[in-house]
Amino acid sequence: MSWTEDQPIVSLKDVHKSFGEVKVLRGVSMDIQKGEVICIIGPSGSGKSTLIRCINALNDIQSGSITVEGIEVSDPKLDKLALRKKVGMVFQQYNLFPHRTVLQNVMMAPIKVLGQNKAEVEQRARDLIRKVRLEGKEDAYPGELSGGQQQRVAIARSLAMSPDVMLFDEVTAALDPETVKEVLNTIKDLAADGMTCILVTHEMGFAREIADCVYFTDRGVIVESGPPATFFDQATDPRTREFLSQVL
């Protein structure tokens, strides 16, 4: 199946996922267009993280379908490498490789996985490090950086693979309040450059500011979605309103 840019870049249809007896996703559908910024919010345990982990096949699904640029993610014969070239992911706990420097962290995957030329990758890596405003930290080890700095390295590392879609799984949840902003600004820059971003977040103000569409999940289903202006001010579902009244 070939994919064209007018079709959704990421498409979920009636996705079901359970861990043993626990049903985490119970029929989730969403279409995301290229260049869109999507924020997924909801109470803990509502399946937000599982949802985006399914998009890059870190978790498998029981039924339904997920496609990324026409690649069927739930296909048992899925070419995982082809998928992961298109989808980048940033985690709550940064997960940088502690035995490698910032520059090496960013350079590793393109060299080892894609077999790209080392000099070219290094040039691109240095540009990316500058882009996330960490120039001068190239030779530092992750342990020497603050949480916010580590998270920005993680973003640069993911961008080095030149993905078309970026997944952010509560990337500011482990950060000090004052460093949250620097990470959010980096994501904002990315979104402004036209990167398709799917974020699971608890930063309501940020979601309102940056998202093209906000999804509210509860107990494995999407309860409500819409552009932030209408979503935050005119939520219709009582569950959404209760959640918003608690977090806003």
Add this chain to the structure above:
Amino acid sequence: MAWTHSQTPPVKGHLPVLLPLRSMPQGLPLQDRLFNVWTASILVLALAAALITPAFAQDATPGRSAFAILLEWTPTLAKGFGFNVLISILSMAIGTVLGVGLGILQVSPLRPVRQVAWVITQFFRNSPWLVLLFYCILLIPFQIEVFGTKIPFPGWVKAVIGLSLPVMAYMSEYMRGAILSIPTGQWESAESLGFSRGQTLREIILPQTIKRVLPSWMNLYAVLTMATPLVSIVGVNDVMALTRAALSAEGRVDLLIPMYLYILCWFFLYCYPISALTRWLERKYSVKL
């Protein structure tokens, strides 16, 4: 601390009960750890014992002093001890290579592979070293013919293989533990960057296990070295066998204790720095992961 229980706390809510029970010992530099008052006193005691014991017995047996005899045999015993060291290094090298491989197989995603590796590990980890040595001596032929060339297997080579088996098993367990102790986030982020399982192990997981395994590995080496005298039982001319030969050549009962004490000192001098270094490394790495 600048204040005691009787004084009022400088900060409200700063209670003595919240203080650590006792402060952590200051980290000493390595050389101070090796050569401190305890090491020195143990050495002095050992040397004194070695000298005094024969002095008491000397009245009964005329002739050369025990000290002179020890000195005379030292070159021969040193050669034997060198052999022990050689055996320990070779066994460690073979056991480490096999053990790392076996440890990796123990975390294989394939269940049968995992199970076989587990069984092998458990079998050799729970076997007496001496019995393993006997088995190797008896089972391995004295030479093997490969493409017309005869490769001899003298007793000491068999002993090296025999001792490398438990080393392999312990190493396998250390590796398994170390690999499993790496946070799963490392696997996940590597996976999301497109690394294959093999690449993830090679590039990301294994380099991080080295620090965690190193202290146990060194400790294992010290234990192995102290176990090398076992090879004398299966007919290898190590320091123990040579000591026995020396004792029977001299034929003096009063030499028994000083001679063996002398050998003990050698092992102590070789192994103690290793275990001290191990403890130092453990402390160094225990703070940061």
